Amino acid sequence: MADQILSFDEAMEQFDPVLGFEVHVELNTKTKMFSSAPNAFGDDPNTNVNEVDLGMPGVLPVVNKAAVESSIKIGLALNCEIAESCRFARKNYFYPDTPKNFQTSQYDEPIAHDGWIDIELEDGEVFRVEIERAHMEEDAGKLTHMGGATGRIQGADYSLVDYNRAGVPLVEIVTKPIVGAGRRAPELARAYVSAIREIVKNLGVSDARMERGNVRCDANVSLMPKGADKFGIRSETKNVNSLRSVEHAVRFEIQRHAAVLAAGEKVTQETRHWHEDTRTTTAGRPKSDADDYRYFPEPDLVPLVATREWVESLRAQLPEPPAERRKRLKTAWGYSDPEFRDVVNAGVMDAIEETIAAGATPAAARKWWMGEIVGRAKVADVDPADLGVSPEAIVELNGLVEGGKLNNKMAGQVLDGVIAGEGTPTQVMESRGLVLVSDDGPLLEAIDAALAAQPDVADKIRGGKVQAVGAIVGGVMKATRGQADAGRVRELILEKLGVNA
Amino acid sequence: MAEITRDDVAHLAQLARIEMSAEELDRMAGELAHIVDAVKSVSEVAGPDVPATSHPIALSNVFREDVVGHVLTPEEALSGAPDAEDSRFKVPAILDEE
Incomplete structure (x- = not known):
């Protein structure tokens, strides 16, 4: 049965949305959180496992120091307090992706807590999101549902389990309730997840590729009547794993809750599943006994003490935050707001920075990347930076045009040659016989x-x-x-x- | 005496995936109450000056360097599995939730 929804405008006339996010970040350590098996994506099934990952009797976990340091860095980048001492805990449940029958996580003592992050929306408005906690845990294995018509869990005959991902280090970042976003809630949702992704990528602690599940988002949505201060009942939409779907899922849930509440009914507190094809959610299981995880301190691991010296030495390693870097580059390059926004949205800010470092003026670097390379990347369906045009090649090509050796049309052909791997711009010019006739x-x-x-x-x-x-x-x-x-x-x-x- | 109902025991049994008969549930409700009372006596001894602890030895920061070590082959990993297919563990259909 399809859910009733109100239009977004109607929903916004009557209700204020409250959001909350749980974002899981997979760390890119070489090994797992508690075992020395490799942390690698895309390998053959069950080739990156050992006895610890499989939960065999008698094994003991040992904490990966690099994963702890990455977690502390994430906490610091999110302006969190780092706990002087914290512990791991067992979250008990039976599910075949978790062979130990518990997930080793943190419960009442997260490694990082009480932080904040300023989120800049597209028009420049800044919205502060408060961070409740960031804690360490381990990922689960990957289930593939076999048989049945759809490959989905419903109607499957059996499931196959690959434990390569089991034990991969995760940091779960949990926000405090986000109020006051109003009709910008869907946009803020997208911008928040995008900012987290950017931060962990900038820190170098995660590959941050959403399509590989390196960054995964659960989105909590509730509504309260306009002017009210008591939160409504929330739903939690699980595994919304692209920036676009985060925005759409929050928008849909706002519209669905609004229809339920406007009809005088109560929202059910439950998990929801997101469907990219229809851009809707459907009910998962209601919150119930199944969530009785019986957390208790992990007896096989000792407490983790983050000394001040250790934390400060990690803080000293933090790179410039992405938002501050953008501000600095925009001023240095003298781009207008829309020019700079286009550069950022096209994903060529790093490339332009490198091209300028290689000797191009900011204007020339922007002209080549935005005017020539971005369009070609779109046609080839790759990231502009992956097209194989080096900053040096652009500087050379630009010099050939400015020196009167090539006109713009021919320069485009030379660029095509460079992309096709025919050599440097000068080599392509010669091999293709592109000579500007001014004789x-x-x-x-x-x-x-x-x-x-x-x-x-x-x-x-x-x-x-x-x-x-x-x-x-x-x-x-x-x-x-x-x-x-x-x-x-x-x-x-x-x-x-x-x-x- | 601690209050452990038959429903509490049934709930715990379900969480632990243990099948229990009606008689077992009744008997266990009483036994668990005694066990809880026995454990409770610890909190009578430990005053507010004794911090809660999760580990008997005062150790912290036992770490491993991030270096790849021992790995099983898929054959070894699957050697104890009741069933397998395509180098993966085969498990019955999961019905209750996604």
Whole structure:
């Protein structure tokens, strides 16, 4: 049965949304959280496991120091307090992706707590999101549901389990309830997850590839009548794993809750499943006895003490925060707000920074990346940075244009050659025979031919209609296959016809 | 005496995936109450000056360097599995939730 929804505008007239997020970040350590098996993506099933990951009797976990340091760095980047002492806890439940029958996590003593992060929305408005906690835990294995019509769990005949992911270090970041976002709630949801992704990527602690599940989001939504201060009943939409779906899922849940509440009914506290194809959620299980996890301190692990010296040495390693870096670069480059926003949205800020470092002016770097490379990347369906154009190649190409060796059209062809792996711009220019003709001899011949072919146009120009010269320039460019210097051609034509431009 | 109802025991049995008969549930309700009372006596001895502890030895920060070590082959990993397919553990359909 499809859920009723109100339009987003109607929902916003009556209700204020309250959001909350749990974002799981997979760390990119070499080994797992509690075992020395490799932490690697995409390998053959059950090749990155040992006895600890499989929960065999008698095994003992040992904490990965690098994972702890990554977790502390995440906490610091989120302006959290780092706990002087904390513990791991067992979260008990039976599910085949967790062979120990418990997940080793943290419960009442997270490693980081009480932080905040400023989220900049697209128009520049800044929204502060408070962080409740960030705690360490381990990932579960991967289930594949077999049989049945859909490959989904419903109707499956059996399931297959690959434990390569079991034990991969995770940091779960939990926000405090986010109030006051109003109609910008869906946008804020997207911007928040995007910011977390950017931070962990910038820290170098996660590959942060959402399509691989490195960053996964559970989105909590509730509504309260406008002006109320008591939160409504929330739903938790699980595993919304792209930025776009986070925005859509929050919007849908707001509309669905609004319809339930407007009809005078109560929202059910439950988990929801997100469906990208229909952009809707469906009910999962209600919160109930199944959530009785009986946490208790992990007896096989000793407490973790983060000394002040250790924390400060990690703080000293933190890179410049992404938001501050953007501000600095925008000022240094002198781009306008929309210019800079386009650069960021196109994902070429790093590339432009490297190109400027290689010797290009900010304006030239932007021209090549935004004007030429981004479009080609879109056609090839890859990230602009993955197209294989080095900053040095751009500086060289730009120099060839500014030095009068290439016109813009030919430069585009040279760029295609560079992308196709034909060598440096100069090599491509030579091998493709792209030489800008500015030598007057061949140009004059082509001009004579073009004038003879269009005598009426020649007469018009002689009569003072200088703008008609374009037709003759076009003829010359065609005859020289685009390799003529158009400016020089124009001069020569006017000279020939005795017209002062 | 601690209050442990038959429903509490049934709930715990369900969480622990232990099948219990009606008689067992009744008997266990009484026994668990005694056990809880016995454990409770610890809190009478420990005053507010004794901090809660989760480990008998005063150790902290036992770490491992992030270096790849021992790994099983898929054959070894699956050698004790009741059933397997395509190098993966085969488990019955999971019905209750996703």
